[in-house]
Amino acid sequence: MENDRDKKPARKPPVKRAPAKKPEPKAHEGERVAKVMARAGLCSRRDAESWIAQGRVAVNGQVLTSAAKNVTDQDQVTVDGKPLSSRERTRLFLFHKPRGLVTTDRDPEGRATVFDFIAEKNPHLPRLMSVGRLDINTEGLLLLTNDGGLARVLELPSTGWLRRYRARANGATDQTKLDTLAKGVTIDGVDYAGVEARLDRVQGANVWISLGLREGKNREVKRLLEFLGLATNRLIRLSYGPFQLGELPEGAVEEVRTRVLADQLGVTLAEQAGVDLDGPVIDRTPEPEPRPLRERTGPRPKRTPAENAESKPRSGTEKPHPRKHVSALRDERAKAEKGPRRRIESAATEDRRGRKVVVERVSVATRGPERGAEAHDSRN
Incomplete structure (x- = not known):
C-alpha cells in the first residue's frame, strides 16, 4: 500500500485576478x-x-x-x-501701526483701514493679511503676511508666542495687585490665562505698565486693567513672539528675511502652516507712464520774420556774457569802495644845482585805447 505521505496534494487551478486599478484621487486631496x-x-x-x-x-x-x-x-x-498666477513665496512683514487705523479689509463706517494705508504708501507689496488684530486706538507692531495659512497658525495660542505690550492707564495701582494677574482671572464669564505684568513708573495721575500675554483675546489688556480699576488711555505692542518693533518708524513696513523667517518658524510650525519659502517673488513695481505724444494735424507752420527776430539775439555777433572771474569781481568791489585803481610811476631828474631828485607820477589805471595823452597829463 502506498503511504499517504508519498501522495502529492492536487494543485488548485490558478485564480484569475482582475488587474489592479489605480487609486482614484480622494476628495480631500489638494x-x-x-x-x-x-x-x-x-x-x-x-x-x-x-x-x-x-x-x-x-x-x-x-x-x-x-x-x-x-x-x-x-x-x-x-x-x-x-x-491664475503661480503661488508666491511666503513672506512676512513688520508694520508699525499708527493710531486711528482699523485692522480690517473694509470698514462699514468708512474709517481708514490698515490695508488702504499700506496700499497707498507701498503699491509694490502683495495683497496682505494681518496676524491677529489691533484696536483702532492701539499702536505698535502688527505682523502682515501674504500667506493665510501662516496667519492662522501664528494667531493660535498653542503657538506659545509671547506678545508684549506697554500700557499707560489712568488710576493708581501697585505691583502686588498686578501680581494677581499671573494666576489668571475670569471677567464676565471669560477666562483669561496668566499674564506677566510689571509696574514701570508713575507719571502724575497715570501709570505705565509692561504686560506679556500668550492668548491675545479681544481687548484683553484693556479688560484686565479695567478689572484692576485702571482706564487704559494708550496701548503699544512692542513684540510678537521673536519679532520686535525696535526702531521701526511709525507707518513704516519692513520685510523679514526668508532665512530669519524659516529659523523662527522651525520645522513644526512651517509644516502646520504649509508655507512655501522657495517660491518666486512677483515684481509689482508700477511701470512709469509714457509721455503723451503731441498730435500734429498738419505740417509745422512757418514762422514770420518778426517771430524769428524775437527769438534770436539782437545782434548776430552778440554772444552771452560769460561768468566773471573772481579777480574781476574783486576789482569791481575795490573800485566801488576806494574809487578807481591808480598807477604810480617813478623817475629821476636833476635840480638847478645838479642834484638827483626822485619824482613820482600818479595816474588812473586804464586799459586799451583809453591809455593816451590824457593819462600822461595827470600830475601830482
Missing part, C-alpha cells in the same frame, strides 16, 4: 480653490467664493458653480478667462 486663489494673492477667500458664485472662476475649462472644489497643481484655474 486644496480648496478659494484657498488657492487667496494664496496666489488675488483676493481673499470670501471674495473668491463670491467670484465663484458669479461664474467668474473655471477649473480645466469648466465654470464652477460651488466653492466646494479641490484643485491640485495639475489643474488649471482661470479667473475671468485669465490663468
